[in-house]
Amino acid sequence: MTTVALFTLLFGCMMLGIPIAFALGLSSLATILMFSNDSLASITLKLFEALSEHYTLLAIPFFILSSAFLSTGGVAKRIIRFALSMVGHIHGGIGMASVMACMIFAAVSGSSPATVAAIGSIVIVGMVKAGYPESLAAGLIGNAGTLGILIPPSIVMLVYSAATEVSASRMFMAGFVPGIMMGLMLMLVLYVVARYKKIPCQPWAGLSEIFSSGFSALGGLMLIIIVLGSIYGGIASPTEAAAVSAIYAFGVAIYGYRDMGPLKSIPWRKNGEGVVAMLARNLGQMVVTLPRIIVDKEINKVVLDASKVSIMLLFIIANAMLFAHVLTTERIPHHIAEMIVQWGLSPWMFLVVVNILLLIAGNFMEPSAILLIMAPILFPISMKLGIDPIHLGIIMVVNMEIGMLTPPVGLNLFVISGVTKNSMGWAIKSCMPWLMVLLTFLVIITYIPWISLCLPEFLDKMQGY
Amino acid sequence: DPIVIKFSHVVAENTPKGKMATKFKDLVAERLGGKVQVEVYPNSQLFGDNKEIEAMLLGDVQLVAPALSKFERYTKQLQIYDLPFLFKDMAAVEKFQQSDKGQALLSSMESKGLVGLGYLHNGLKQLSCASAIKVPADASGLKFRIMTSDVLAAQFEAVKAVPLKKPFSEVFTLLQTRAIDGQENTYSNIYSKKFFEIQPYITESNHGVLDYMLVSSTEFWMGMPEDIRKEVKKALDEATAYGNQIADSQDLEDRQKIVESKRTEIITLSEAERNQWIEAMKPVWLQFEKEIGKDLIDAAYQANI
Amino acid sequence: MLMRTINRTEEAVICILLVAITLLVFADVVMRFGFNAGFMWSQELTLHMSAWFVLFGTSYGLKAGSHIGMDAFVKLFSFNNRRIMSGIGAILALVYCYLVLYGSWVYLAKMKKIGLTMEDLPIPVWLANGMLFVGFVFLTIRLFILLFAIITGKTDGFKHADEAKESMALAQEIMEEKRS
Numbered sequence: 001m002t003t004v005a006l007f008t009l010l011f012g013c014m015m016l017g018i019p020i021a022f023a024l025g026l027s028s029l030a031t032i033l034m035f036s037n038d039s040l041a042s043i044t045l046k047l048f049e050a051l052s053e054h055y056t057l058l059a060i061p062f063f064i065l066s067s068a069f070l071s072t073g074g075v076a077k078r079i080i081r082f083a084l085s086m087v088g089h090i091h092g093g094i095g096m097a098s099v100m101a102c103m104i105f106a107a108v109s110g111s112s113p114a115t116v117a118a119i120g121s122i123v124i125v126g127m128v129k130a131g132y133p134e135s136l137a138a139g140l141i142g143n144a145g146t147l148g149i150l151i152p153p154s155i156v157m158l159v160y161s162a163a164t165e166v167s168a169s170r171m172f173m174a175g176f177v178p179g180i181m182m183g184l185m186l187m188l189v190l191y192v193v194a195r196y197k198k199i200p201c202q203p204w205a206g207l208s209e210i211f212s213s214g215f216s217a218l219g220g221l222m223l224i225i226i227v228l229g230s231i232y233g234g235i236a237s238p239t240e241a242a243a244v245s246a247i248y249a250f251g252v253a254i255y256g257y258r259d260m261g262p263l264k265s266i267p268w269r270k271n272g273e274g275v276v277a278m279l280a281r282n283l284g285q286m287v288v289t290l291p292r293i294i295v296d297k298e299i300n301k302v303v304l305d306a307s308k309v310s311i312m313l314l315f316i317i318a319n320a321m322l323f324a325h326v327l328t329t330e331r332i333p334h335h336i337a338e339m340i341v342q343w344g345l346s347p348w349m350f351l352v353v354v355n356i357l358l359l360i361a362g363n364f365m366e367p368s369a370i371l372l373i374m375a376p377i378l379f380p381i382s383m384k385l386g387i388d389p390i391h392l393g394i395i396m397v398v399n400m401e402i403g404m405l406t407p408p409v410g411l412n413l414f415v416i417s418g419v420t421k422n423s424m425g426w427a428i429k430s431c432m433p434w435l436m437v438l439l440t441f442l443v444i445i446t447y448i449p450w451i452s453l454c455l456p457e458f459l460d461k462m463q464g465y
Numbered sequence: 466d467p468i469v470i471k472f473s474h475v476v477a478e479n480t481p482k483g484k485m486a487t488k489f490k491d492l493v494a495e496r497l498g499g500k501v502q503v504e505v506y507p508n509s510q511l512f513g514d515n516k517e518i519e520a521m522l523l524g525d526v527q528l529v530a531p532a533l534s535k536f537e538r539y540t541k542q543l544q545i546y547d548l549p550f551l552f553k554d555m556a557a558v559e560k561f562q563q564s565d566k567g568q569a570l571l572s573s574m575e576s577k578g579l580v581g582l583g584y585l586h587n588g589l590k591q592l593s594c595a596s597a598i599k600v601p602a603d604a605s606g607l608k609f610r611i612m613t614s615d616v617l618a619a620q621f622e623a624v625k626a627v628p629l630k631k632p633f634s635e636v637f638t639l640l641q642t643r644a645i646d647g648q649e650n651t652y653s654n655i656y657s658k659k660f661f662e663i664q665p666y667i668t669e670s671n672h673g674v675l676d677y678m679l680v681s682s683t684e685f686w687m688g689m690p691e692d693i694r695k696e697v698k699k700a701l702d703e704a705t706a707y708g709n710q711i712a713d714s715q716d717l718e719d720r721q722k723i724v725e726s727k728r729t730e731i732i733t734l735s736e737a738e739r740n741q742w743i744e745a746m747k748p749v750w751l752q753f754e755k756e757i758g759k760d761l762i763d764a765a766y767q768a769n770i
Numbered sequence: 771m772l773m774r775t776i777n778r779t780e781e782a783v784i785c786i787l788l789v790a791i792t793l794l795v796f797a798d799v800v801m802r803f804g805f806n807a808g809f810m811w812s813q814e815l816t817l818h819m820s821a822w823f824v825l826f827g828t829s830y831g832l833k834a835g836s837h838i839g840m841d842a843f844v845k846l847f848s849f850n851n852r853r854i855m856s857g858i859g860a861i862l863a864l865v866y867c868y869l870v871l872y873g874s875w876v877y878l879a880k881m882k883k884i885g886l887t888m889e890d891l892p893i894p895v896w897l898a899n900g901m902l903f904v905g906f907v908f909l910t911i912r913l914f915i916l917l918f919a920i921i922t923g924k925t926d927g928f929k930h931a932d933e934a935k936e937s938m939a940l941a942q943e944i945m946e947e948k949r950s
């Protein structure tokens with residue numbers, strides 16, 4: 001009864017066109033009010049907890065801010081020009097480069113929506129510029145962005161290993177090969193699609209264009225190195241690195257390229273100026289114009305735009321956590337999982353059922369919540385059935401990736417819709433065809449454990465553990 | 466309708482606390498079947514450890530067992546358990562907790578609407594680190610992650626180390642990339658949180674205790690009919706004794722598992738080295754004497770003898 | 771003029787919060803890596819500011835039309851039917867606000883009564899978490915305005931028509947500034 005009410009309310013509200021966040025929140029609160037002994041007070045406490053106790057979620061606004069500076073300031077244009085000169089002449093080249101960019105950013109961020117937030121707007125615009133339909137570009141990036149939790153570091157993997165006995169570093173290692181494989185699969189499919197849809201190729205621009213565009217894009221490309229370097233160089237955590245990238249993007253757009261802000265159209269070097277004089281003048285101007293940044297209309301608009309998208313996303317996530325909280329207090333996922341456990345399935349069938357269960361849960365809940373509830377229940381059964389815990393972990397992570405793209409609660413869908421300023425329906429339609437690639441990938445991962453296990457086992461052998 | 470006790474905790478079911486919770490649930494089901502029903506929510510499924518006490522005060526969680534350091538906001542007296550080198554072993558901890566003074570601490574949060582129902586062990590804390598630490602000077606300038614606690618911060622500052630606060634999801638990567646040098650924890654947490662995989666050295670310092678307190682809200686606890694309350698308390702005590710027994714053996718088991726993993730080296734301290742640590746950290750006692758109470762500290766120290 | 775001032779203040783608060791959160795996390799990194807030091811309070815402050823940012827900004831997001839929803843189904847209907855559906859939607863959203871306002875009032879009152887302070891900052895919990903109440907008061911006001919617009923036929927859904935006009939105005943302002 002409770003379950004029926006919860007879902008009826010959710011879908012009913014969404015049909016009326018209420019913002020998703022409100023629909024999730026209202027259905028959760030109303031269900032608690034009508035069917036549960038829990039107080040509204042503790043549910044609002046949960047709402048506040050969802051907004052104030054998840055440090056890793058901060059990567060989302062930071063990356064959105066950083067990419068807002070890059071794309072408004074013309075830095076993105078330079079990067080796109082460079083990418084076009086490099087791979088524009090290959091069928092699907094820009095798309096493949098975009099998937100590559102997602103893979104690199106997945107190695108930087110531990111969450112999928114943060115990965116899309118970091119580069120989504122830039123690479124989608126780039127692909128559109130190269131002649132791709134926007135929906136194709138958005139769908140590809142929405143899918144490639146899910147790599148954020150498969151390629152280490154990964155918050156979802158940390159949650160899995162904390163909830164079970166599994167080694168976190170072995171989980172991280174296990175994600176590498178599947179992550180690269182999924183990236184390659186997306187590239188391959190894109191190549192076929194680009195050929196079939198006859199997406200135009202640019203003529204070969206020549207080496208000089210590569211060098212000149214590469215040099216001009218250097219300031220933007222450095223962002224990747226700075227973010228990667230700050231994490232793997234032991235300077236910052238993944239979330240902190242996102243803040244570093246926002247500060248860097250601001251610096252490079254306002255002071256480096258000067259496409260906007262108070263130093264706009266003031267050249268780095270004036271005619272006949274000496275090096276020392278130039279440095280002194282620039283430094284002085286940077287300090288003097290600092291107060292003007294606060295009132296600069298263009299900069300304010302960039303921050304405000306980033307804020308709007310971030311607020312929208314974080315508010316949905318908080319309400320989605322509320323929804324998951326109601327499912328938890330009513331023990332709905334527990335009951336379903338325990339029922340399945342009692343069926344006494346063979347390993348082969350068990351994995352089919354686990355996948356279906358996780359895919360359904362992925363529709364309505366956010367990955368960490370699913371793992372915290374499901375992993376402790378499913379883990380002991382798979383141990384008994386002889387399924388490797390690392391393998392089970394990767395299966396769960398891939399399911400969570402798919403959950404990022406399935407409505408109504410699909411974080412990557414929200415980000416795609418937010419950064420492209422298109423509707424949710426459009427985002428769903430764009431991502432859906434690519435979801436087939438992910439589902440195929442899930443089947444492969446589920447029934448070929450070697451893909452997940454080869455690297456951690458190889459490394460263990462190397463180190464003699 | 467039966468009285469429902471929602472027991473919320475933030476660790477896995479296979480930890481001593483998790484097993485204690487399951488035991489409590491089973492005991493109550495066996496003895497108070499239709500009258501009382503215990504629901505256990507592990508892994509922060511309901512609330513995280515910052516909010517579970519607040520949720521209990523609102524009446525939607527009935528039993529929690531946070532680490533003693535977590536109570537700093539509710540009473541300064543419980544800071545006593547964070548003082549470094551106050552207890553020489555878990556037997557001393559147990560002795561003090563069962564003493565009159567230790568039991569009186571259970572009711573130190575009554576003004577905030579909380580009632581302590583017992584202590585649950587985890588174990589003594591060790592230092593895990595990216596570099597080998599033998600004497601206090603080795604820790605100088607290194608960065609350690611701690612739980613929020615003024616005492617723990619002072620403890621690291623006493624050896625000129627830098628205490629830092631970071632959420633678990635970030636700490637793991639920060640330790641792995643050496644952005645933070647180390648952290649303090651019990652063997653069972655070092656094992657279950659996988660810190661031993663990324664920290665090459667563990668100094669067996671036994672420098673402090675990490676225990677939990679079982680807490681309910683006064684409103685709920687006193688609101689139960691007296692006969693039922695007595696039975697529930699009895700089941701809770703038995704489950705706690707069972708949990709503490711597991712905690713003691715798990716400490717040894719997890720230490721052994723960490724040794725066998727060969728991923729980290731356990732450094733043991735000589736008597737002289739240990740004394741250096743005590744000498745360096747003991748001034749922390751004086752620093753918090755006013756807030757905690759000198760007689761309480763003295764009583765705790767007496768438990769060693 | 772008054773509306774404009776309110777708007778600007780709202781935008782300023784939102785922007786300042788986002789910038790402050792970013793700078794605070796950045797400062798954390800600089801302090802730790804550069805100066806081998808750290809602030810105990812920075813994590814708690816960062817997290818609470820991010821909660822204020824979202825709670826304070828949600829009502830602005832409603833005005834700016836940045837909250838996403840599924841509009842595919844509503845689009846099948848005529849303008850007037852859409853108004854009816856959106857009107858019901860707005861009323862349901864008001865119910866949501868009412869429930870949160872009620873719940874948070876009880877929660878905050880309890881925290882005030884117990885006199886609990888935050889973990890690392892010497893600020894009472896009811897004050898720090900009070901944005902929960904404040905944010906939903908603003909949201910309620912915005913929903914009433916929206917409901918009024920739906921009733922008077924000025925709009926037929928949650929995406930405000932004014933938004934396009936407004937961003938045009940902002941773009942124009944920027945253009946003007948460029949010229950001068």
Ligand code: NA
Nearest residue numbers: 106148151153
């Ligand atoms: Na990642």
Ligand code: NA
Nearest residue numbers: 362403406409
């Ligand atoms: Na989903």
